[in-house]
Amino acid sequence: MKNCLWLFVLLAGLAQAQTYTIQTVPNTKLIDxxxxxxxxxxxxxxxxxxxxxxxxxxxxxxSAQVAxxxxxxxxxxxxxxxxxxxxxLWGIGKSGNDNGLLILYVEDQHIVRIHTGYGLEGILPDATCKRIEMQFMVPHFRNGDTDAGMLAGLNEVIHIISNPQYASEVNANESPGRSAIEWFALIFMIGWAIIFSVVFxxxxxxxxxxxxxxxxxxxxSLSVGQWLLLVLMVPIGLAYLLSLANSWILLLVVLYVYLDLLVVDKYKRVIACAHEALGKESLYKIQHFMKVQGVVxxxxxxxxxxxxxxxxxRYKKIxxxxxxxxxLCQKCNQKMSLQSADQNNFLTDKQQFEAKIESATYYIWxxxxxxxxxxxxxPSNKNYFERCMKCGVMAxxxxxxxxxxxxxKQTGLQLKVGTCxxxxxxEEQELILPKLQKHGKNYNSDRTSDDSGSSWSSSSGSDSGGSWGWWRFRGRWEPAAGW
Ligand SMILES: [Zn+2]
Ligand SMILES: [Zn+2]
Structure with a gap:
């Protein structure tokens, strides 16, 4: 160390009248x-x-370095x-945040310059540096008082850098921008995984x-494998990669666009699923499926x-x-065409009758x-037809x-008269209404039911005359809301 000092003094002496280049300026930070x-x-x-x-x-x-x-x-x-x-050349400032500052004074050019690293530009922009130079330093230099000018300028610089308000911006050790977005990405990934597991x-x-x-x-739906890849792995991977890029805006924009694509993909899947079911499943169920999806x-x-x-x-129209x-033809997978004329050639008497009274509509492909x-x-219960117990026609x-x-005090009595x-x-049926209760529900009031009773198989009405049978019956008989 002592030798170094001697060397420095020697170099300094030699350099007295020297014109300096970047390489020949003694880096005293390294020397002493x-x-x-x-x-x-x-x-x-x-x-x-x-x-x-x-x-x-x-x-x-x-952690700010000033030379x-x-x-x-x-x-x-x-x-x-x-x-x-x-x-x-000197690498002033910690590499993490580039929070260095250099004050250069050149005697023969009558110049003083405050140069900031990237990390300090926010709090010490060029205009501020210029103001410090002109207001605090140059007046002293003009009077030939280099010491006073340098001390005054430095005091101002130190005052600004050590302002607690700027602490996170100045401090290189914690690299705040990076860690904030990494936290965000982490929370995002966990939240994403939870939310989309539930959605799945x-x-x-x-x-x-x-x-x-x-x-x-x-x-x-996507298969489990597709779902893991497209809904979990890709977005989480994107979030991680973009957290390295250290830009919130980029992260949000890319993920949002990606989600848009997933949404459009889902939309196409729902429609494809509905179209595939046509001719294999009742039209009512397919429409119901699409309407439920439409709410989503x-x-x-x-x-x-x-x-x-x-x-x-477009969705409504579909x-x-x-x-x-x-x-699609289930035999040869070709498209089928709708037969509008001469429907009766294809339908049985019973089917023709249902078509006539509009208790059901028929499409012939x-x-x-x-x-x-x-x-x-x-089936359509537009005219409130039920299935006949005897012939099975919805008439x-x-x-x-x-x-x-x-x-x-007394039960009520209703008579239901039905004809096919x-x-x-x-068919005549006596229906017993339960006694009214003193408090509570009025059992004479109407009840509604969700049972659509739309297909043959589901219309399993009970014939028993008791009150239980009555409620079952009412449920089936009333037009359901969906129709
Ligand atoms: Zn065919
Ligand atoms: Zn009948």
């Missing part, structure tokens, strides 16, 4: 751990000692280039329906308005067009390839007559 490079003794020893003490405290408190360089001459070199070159479970129970009379399930869509549309601006209206969307036909029956219609009102319009089968 001094913040001040003063080879021409332009500052007094006392001032150098004072500056060293102040800058050591500053570095300890904020002070005073030279008699840099020849014709540009002061900005010189300061920047020296700044880079809901999807599993919602996004499919069983084909009529088949074990096959038609599903609009409208919620998603709040978060992803851009894709929905394009697909929202539901409306389902009845006439070409079915014929394959263009193999000429096989598909008869699609879609049974009933009227209800009240014989005796229920009171608190197809086979004239007639």
């Amino acid at each position: 751990n001094s913040y001040v490079s003063n080879p021409n003794n332009l500052l007094s020893e006392k001032t150098v000692a004072q500056i060293n003490q102040q800058l050591a405290v500053l570095e300890k408190q904020t 002070v360089v005073l030279l008699s001459s840099i020849g014709d070199a540009n002061d900005f280039d010189f300061a920047q070159g020296l700044f880079r 479970l809901i999807n599993l129970s919602m996004d499919h329906f069983k084909k009529a009379g088949s074990k096959e399930i038609l599903s609009a 869509w409208s919620e998603w549309a709040l978060i992803f308005p851009i894709p929905f601006a394009f697909i929202g209206g 539901i409306q067009e389902l009845p006439t969307y070409p079915r 014929q394959c263009k390839g193999c000429a096989s036909t598909l008869i699609e029956r879609n 049974f219609q009933s009227t209800l007559k009240t014989i005796r009102l229920a009171s608190q 319009k197809y086979c004239n089968y007639t």
Whole structure:
């Protein structure tokens, strides 16, 4: 160390009248751990000692590194280039945040320049540096008082850097930008995994329906493998990669665009699933499936308005067009065409009757390839027809007559008279209404039921005359809300 000092003094002596280049300025930080490079003794020893003490405290408190360089001459070199070159060569400031600052004083050019690293530009922009130079330093330099000018300028710089308000910006050790976005990415990943696991479970129970009379399930969901890859791995991977890029905006934009794509993909899957089910499942069930999915869509549309601006209206139209969307032949997989004329050639008497009284509508599809036909029956309880117990045709219609009102002392009695319009089968049924209770529910009031009773298989009405049978019966008899 002593040898180094001697060497420095020797070099300093030799350099007295020297024109300095970036390479020949003594890097005193390496030589004797001094913040001040003063080879021409332009500052007094006392001032150098004072500056060293102040800058050591500053570095300890904020991790910011400040170097002070005073030279008699840099020849014709540009002061900005010189300061920047020296700044880079010495690597002033901690590498994590580049929070260094260099004050260059050149005697023969009458120039002082405060050069900041990237990490300090925010709190010490060029304009501020210029102001410090002109306001605090140059007046003293004009009077020939280099020590006072340098101390005044440094005081101002130290005052700004050590302002607690700027602590996180200055401090290199914690690298705040990076860690904040990494936290965000971590929380995002955990939140994402939880939310989309729940969404996946809901999807599993919602996004499919069983084909009529088949074990096959038609599903609009991704398979478990696809789901793990597309919904979990890719977004989490993207979040991680983008956290390295250290930009919130980029992270959010990329993930948002990716989600938009997933939403559009889901939309296409739902439609494909519905189209695949046509001709295999009842039209009512397919439409119901799409409507339920549509409710989910409208919620998603709040978060992803851009894709929905394009697909929202189309979705409704697709539901409306389902009845006439070409079915695929189950034998040869070709498109079938709808037969509008001469429907009766394809239908049985019973089917024709149902079509006539509009208790069911029939679509007859014929394959263009193999000429096989598909008869699609879609029940409608527009006119409140029920299935006849005797002939099975949906042509049974009933009227209800009240014989005796229920009171608190007595049960009520109603008579239901039903006739089949197809086979004239007639049925009378006495319905006993339970006594009214003093407090609580009025059992005479109407109840509604969700049972749509739309297909043959589900219309398993009970014949027992008790009150339990009555409620079951009412549930089936009333037109369901969906129709
Ligand atoms: Zn065919
Ligand atoms: Zn009948």
